[in-house]
Amino acid sequence: MSAILELRGLEVEIEGLPILRGVDLEVRPGEILGVVGETGAGKSMTARAILDLLPAAATVSFEECTFGGTDFIPPRARQLARGHQIGFVPQRPRGSLNPVFRVGKQIVDTLRRLRGMARTQAREEALNLLRSVRITDPERVYRSYPHELSGGMCQRVCIAIALAGEPELIIADEPTTGLDVTIQAEILKLLGEVIAEHNAAGMLITHDLGVVADVCDRVAVMYAGRVINLGTTVEIYREALHPYANQLVSIAGSLDSGGTPQEIPGRVPNPGDELVACAFAPRCFRAEDDCYGEEPPLVHIGGQMAFCHHPLTSEAVSV
Amino acid sequence: MGSYIARRLIALVPILIGVTMVAFLVSRGLPGDPARLYAGMQASEGEVQAIRVSLGLDKPLYHQYWIYMQGLIQGDLGFSLRTGFPVAEDIRNRLPATVEMVIFALAFALSVALPLGVWAAVRRGKLVDRFSRFISTLGVAIPDFWAALILVMIFFVFLGWAPAPVGRLDLGASPPDGTGFYLLDSVVRGEWGTFTNALGHIILPMISLGFPAIAPITRLTRNATLSVLQSDYIAFGRASGLRGAPLYLKYVLRNSLPGAITMTGLISGYMIGGAVLIERVFSWPGVGLYAYNSLERTDHAAIQGVVLLSAVTYLLVFLVVDLLQSIVDPRVRLK
Ligand SMILES: Nc1ncnc2c1ncn2[C@@H]1O[C@H](COP(=O)(O)OP(=O)(O)OP(=O)(O)O)[C@@H](O)[C@H]1O
Ligand code: SF4
Ligand SMILES: [Mg+2]
Numbered sequence: 001m002s003a004i005l006e007l008r009g010l011e012v013e014i015e016g017l018p019i020l021r022g023v024d025l026e027v028r029p030g031e032i033l034g035v036v037g038e039t040g041a042g043k044s045m046t047a048r049a050i051l052d053l054l055p056a057a058a059t060v061s062f063e064e065c066t067f068g069g070t071d072f073i074p075p076r077a078r079q080l081a082r083g084h085q086i087g088f089v090p091q092r093p094r095g096s097l098n099p100v101f102r103v104g105k106q107i108v109d110t111l112r113r114l115r116g117m118a119r120t121q122a123r124e125e126a127l128n129l130l131r132s133v134r135i136t137d138p139e140r141v142y143r144s145y146p147h148e149l150s151g152g153m154c155q156r157v158c159i160a161i162a163l164a165g166e167p168e169l170i171i172a173d174e175p176t177t178g179l180d181v182t183i184q185a186e187i188l189k190l191l192g193e194v195i196a197e198h199n200a201a202g203m204l205i206t207h208d209l210g211v212v213a214d215v216c217d218r219v220a221v222m223y224a225g226r227v228i229n230l231g232t233t234v235e236i237y238r239e240a241l242h243p244y245a246n247q248l249v250s251i252a253g254s255l256d257s258g259g260t261p262q263e264i265p266g267r268v269p270n271p272g273d274e275l276v277a278c279a280f281a282p283r284c285f286r287a288e289d290d291c292y293g294e295e296p297p298l299v300h301i302g303g304q305m306a307f308c309h310h311p312l313t314s315e316a317v318s319v
Numbered sequence: 320m321g322s323y324i325a326r327r328l329i330a331l332v333p334i335l336i337g338v339t340m341v342a343f344l345v346s347r348g349l350p351g352d353p354a355r356l357y358a359g360m361q362a363s364e365g366e367v368q369a370i371r372v373s374l375g376l377d378k379p380l381y382h383q384y385w386i387y388m389q390g391l392i393q394g395d396l397g398f399s400l401r402t403g404f405p406v407a408e409d410i411r412n413r414l415p416a417t418v419e420m421v422i423f424a425l426a427f428a429l430s431v432a433l434p435l436g437v438w439a440a441v442r443r444g445k446l447v448d449r450f451s452r453f454i455s456t457l458g459v460a461i462p463d464f465w466a467a468l469i470l471v472m473i474f475f476v477f478l479g480w481a482p483a484p485v486g487r488l489d490l491g492a493s494p495p496d497g498t499g500f501y502l503l504d505s506v507v508r509g510e511w512g513t514f515t516n517a518l519g520h521i522i523l524p525m526i527s528l529g530f531p532a533i534a535p536i537t538r539l540t541r542n543a544t545l546s547v548l549q550s551d552y553i554a555f556g557r558a559s560g561l562r563g564a565p566l567y568l569k570y571v572l573r574n575s576l577p578g579a580i581t582m583t584g585l586i587s588g589y590m591i592g593g594a595v596l597i598e599r600v601f602s603w604p605g606v607g608l609y610a611y612n613s614l615e616r617t618d619h620a621a622i623q624g625v626v627l628l629s630a631v632t633y634l635l636v637f638l639v640v641d642l643l644q645s646i647v648d649p650r651v652r653l654k
Contacts, residue, residue: 051558053554053557082558082559083559083561090554090558095550095551096551096554096555098570098573099648099649100649109561110559110560110561113561114559145649165560
């Protein structure tokens with residue numbers, strides 16, 4: 001299956017510090033790809049690089065970047081994709097809507113901009129979009145200012161705006177942080193549903209592995225500016241090849257079953273820290289000398305790929 | 320909003336009574352004897368005294384104030400000894416000239432300062448930003464009447480592009496009938512010759528009066544825009560394809576406006592009362608020039624009238640500022 005978005009060797013530097021050190025991932029048509037990893041791993045930076053929304057001080061380079069077959073390396077191509085090919089769902093929905101304009105106006109402006117609609121037509125479509133994100137009283141929400149709405153309602157509006165340009169891919173960066181737990185589940189379910197209804201694909205950034213298990217088809221695990229393990233959700237949960245991914249999953253699992261919160265021993269490296277060949281080696285229970293001296297090779301097993309000298313193959317796991 | 324405005328206007332009454340007292344005392348405290356100035360230097364002491372009595376200047380101050388207030392309640396601001404007309408009529412005849420100039424000056428200042436402020440923030444530290452800081456320094460360093468003189472030197476004396484600084488129209492041209500706002504009146508009546516004539520005359524006063532206002536409005540807009548650009552809603556707007564003029568001049572600027580609105584209010588209040596020197600340079604027949612001439616002649620009623628006018632203007636401007644703030648940002652509540 002050919003990918004809709006394909007990234008190879010994405011590197012980002014800010015003021016000389018390497019933030020992303022060669023990110024490889026692909027999103028396939030119709031799927032939702034989860035992107036997980038501890039804080040600072042570079043999840044948001046990856047999303048921002050795809051939309052050319054990095055901080056001004058950043059320099060970016062790709063080995064390869066294509067979207068639906070078109071070259072996405074020129075920044076202009078990525079800028080023009082905003083809203084059109086790629087819809088974005090933000091992290092803090094209440095702050096992400098412009099406080100001085102009514103919600104309806106913001107959606108109408110988006111429709112006029114992205115789809116060249118006339119005002120009356122855009123109004124109708126805006127109400128349809130509000131209905132499509134399961135808002136039961138679209139007329140009222142249309143007339144409201146953002147501060148008159150709840151966080152969950154604002155996120156529905158943001159999703160409506162993300163859908164306005166009929167994108168082929170929706171990128172959501174921690175779309176439920178800051179929302180009530182009950183609302184979080186609703187929003188995630190909604191996101192999954194609208195992505196399917198619009199025949200789009202999704203890229204869902206989160207550090208909640210429970211969320212990933214519920215909505216994602218495949219998972220990319222990031223560590224220190226790289227995707228170090230990628231596979232189907234089932235594979236990553238049952239038999240992740242990479243020791244880091246494996247530990248993340250088992251910690252999440254023990255939390256779910258009421259265990260005490262655990263952490264992987266050691267510290268996440270910061271950009272600019274001296275790194276050994278495998279950035280995870282200082283924290284890795286399987287590390288050996290080669291992990292310090294040689295770049296970990298890319299291993300493919302089943303649908304998974306991982307960068308590791310000593311991947312946890314099923315035999316190894318059973319040891 | 321209607322009842323809010325009504326409440327605000329009622330609250331102004333005690334303030335205005337205070338202002339009348341201050342205006343009254345200030346005009347009485349000025350050096351110079353209006354009766355003597357009115358009677359002329361040749362008049363005998365007896366004649367002057369007779370005038371003093373006829374003007375009521377021999378009465379105790381509280382009594383004079385009482386007479387003044389009785390007139391004021393009926394809308395009577397008294398007579399100007401200098402012009403011989405009722406002060407209310409004098410002001411009514413001169414106010415449009417000043418207001419027209421102030422509106423043009425503000426429009427000029429805002430049309431430069433708002434985009435420049437946003438642009439300087441977007442291109443922070445770059446050439447535009449430094450240019451805006453240069454303009455700001457210039458605006459602070461050069462007093463407005465000084466700018467006016469320089470502009471007259473360059474554009475009238477040397478280049479001959481601007482008309483002579485002799486008022487609102489060329490000498491001999493007759494003003495259009497109507498409200499006293501010449502540009503408006505001439506458009507309404509289709510008198511295009513008068514319109515271009517008046518437009519030519521207002522340009523230099525507009526720039527001189529507006530230029531010093533550019534600096535503070537630009538700076539406030541720039542600083543507000545810097546934080547707006549960091550906001551989540553602008554990040555999300557960009558991610559949703561918003562860019563260019565709609566992004567900056569609508570979604571960003573609207574959020575950067577509150578500071579600029581307050582500042583513009585302060586400046587416009589100041590301009591209405593304080594355009595004195597500009598009006599002198601351009602012989603602009605406005606309220607400022609009237610105030611200046613009245614002061615020279617210790618013209619009590621006229622001075623009181625102008626002080627009262629400035630106070631009312633300031634207070635109304637503050638009301639308008641608050642209303643605008645609530646229109647620009649729906650989170651601002653009027654109470
Ligand atoms: N504006 C910036 N300038 C410099 N460094 C930055 C900037 N923003 C983020 N970083 C650094 O880039 C790295 C990656 O950040 P990123 O926001 O992508 O992490 P993340 O995986 O999204 O983490 P989180 O789960 O906390 O959102 C972090 O080490 C962070 O400190
Ligand atoms: S390469 Fe070595 S150190 Fe790195 S994750 Fe694999 S086993 Fe651990
Ligand atoms: Mg993040």
